[in-house]
Amino acid sequence: MLPATADPETPMDAVRAQRCRLHPAREAAARCPGCGGCFCRECVTEHAGRLLCAACLARAADTARPVRRRFRGFAALAGFLALWGALYLSGRLLLAIPSDTHDLESADGHPTPETPEP
Ligand SMILES: [Zn+2]
Numbered sequence: 001m002l003p004a005t006a007d008p009e010t011p012m013d014a015v016r017a018q019r020c021r022l023h024p025a026r027e028a029a030a031r032c033p034g035c036g037g038c039f040c041r042e043c044v045t046e047h048a049g050r051l052l053c054a055a056c057l058a059r060a061a062d063t064a065r066p067v068r069r070r071f072r073g074f075a076a077l078a079g080f081l082a083l084w085g086a087l088y089l090s091g092r093l094l095l096a097i098p099s100d101t102h103d104l105e106s107a108d109g110h111p112t113p114e115t116p117e118p
């Protein structure tokens with residue numbers, strides 16, 4: 001006869017002892033279908049009829065809105081073009097300054113017809 005070892009730590013007790021992943025002091029109220037983790041009621045949010053945790057909710061929201069990602073890419077492209085334009089304009093300004101000084105130097109050496117002759 002096998003000795004019946006009455007284990008008090010039954011799996012049933014383990015299930016009841018499920019705690020929130022983010023709040024170990026709180027009992028889990030729902031299990032996230034995305035990652036399979038147990039979370040308390042404050043950590044899950046209803047999304048499309050399911051209770052998702054914050055991480056899975058962000059992931060679902062990110063995949064559900066491709067337009068926003070496209071807009072983000074467009075904003076990055078616009079920012080890059082603006083930066084390139086600013087660098088281009090500053091480069092033109094830097095190029096224009098030496099040419100002015102060169103004109104002044106040449107005017108000093110060779111008088112232009114605009115200067116009145118004595
Ligand atoms: Zn999750």
Ligand SMILES: [Zn+2]
Nearest residue numbers: 020023040043
């Ligand atoms: Zn929690």
